[in-house]
Amino acid sequence: MAKKKYDILSKLKKIRKNKLVSNLGTLNKEQRKLERINSELKDMLDDSKFEIGKTITSGAIRQVSTFRKNLQDKIQVSENREVHLKKEIDTYLNEISKVNKQQEKIEEKKKENFAILEQNKEIRNSIIPRVKNL
DSSP: OHHHHHHHHHHHHHHHHHHHHHHHHHHHHHHHHHHHHHHHHHHHHHHTOOOTTOOOOHHHHHHHHHHHHHHHHHHHHHHHHHHHHHHHHHHHHHHHHHHHHHHHHHHHHHHHHHHHHHHHHHHHHHSOOOOOOO
């Protein structure tokens, strides 16, 4: 009975760990995308700088300024999202380590129970059965 209980617990922990690892992979992919997007936005911001010595109309200045402000806002949003993702990734790594520790404890309990059962079998076999007087 105890063996089945620990086997079921072990399988549940494996399932939980697989889900966590899968979600962690998704978060890592999203983080790489955000890093790429952030670098592209920064490149666009650098490319939109005003050229020194070039005559520009007020409408063009207003348009470029608005564009640069929007880029800066988007960069800020993506940086905030990256910080949030890092926190989530750390949380998932902590959860995975907890599940690993729980799995180790389950395996230890299974071994202890197996050893106890083996000991009980040896004790039963070593006891000399009483002969009944007829």
